[in-house]
Amino acid sequence: MHERKALMSELSDAFVMLPGGFGTYEEFMESGHLGAARIHDKTCGILNVDGFFDDLLVFVRHAVAQGSSRPARSSTGDLRRCRRAAQRLVGSSSDQVSAL
Numbered sequence: 001m002h003e004r005k006a007l008m009s010e011l012s013d014a015f016v017m018l019p020g021g022f023g024t025y026e027e028f029m030e031s032g033h034l035g036a037a038r039i040h041d042k043t044c045g046i047l048n049v050d051g052f053f054d055d056l057l058v059f060v061r062h063a064v065a066q067g068s069s070r071p072a073r074s075s076t077g078d079l080r081r082c083r084r085a086a087q088r089l090v091g092s093s094s095d096q097v098s099a100l
Contacts, residue, residue, distance in 0.1 A: 014043040
């Protein structure tokens with residue numbers, strides 16, 4: 001499992017989480033943590049389809065506000081490119097991509 005995630009991280013330009021289960025959360029949160037720890041500088045974004053991740057985003061923002069976590073470093077330009085790519089992927093013009 002570790003080798004697969006290491007390869008995925010090496011080959012990725014960014015990390016975008018789409019609706020999924022616990023494995024999806026685990027992999028994405030690890031990517032977000034590594035970004036916050038400055039181990040990588042890749043954009044991390046969440047495609048929040050139909051509010052699927054609303055509660056998760058509330059939790060993450062609360063953890064940051066309480067000081068128990070810090071947001072991953074992301075470039076606004078990178079996030080805009082990520083948002084546009086995700087919108088093309090799902091055929092939506094709504095603002096459903098959030099930065100972690």
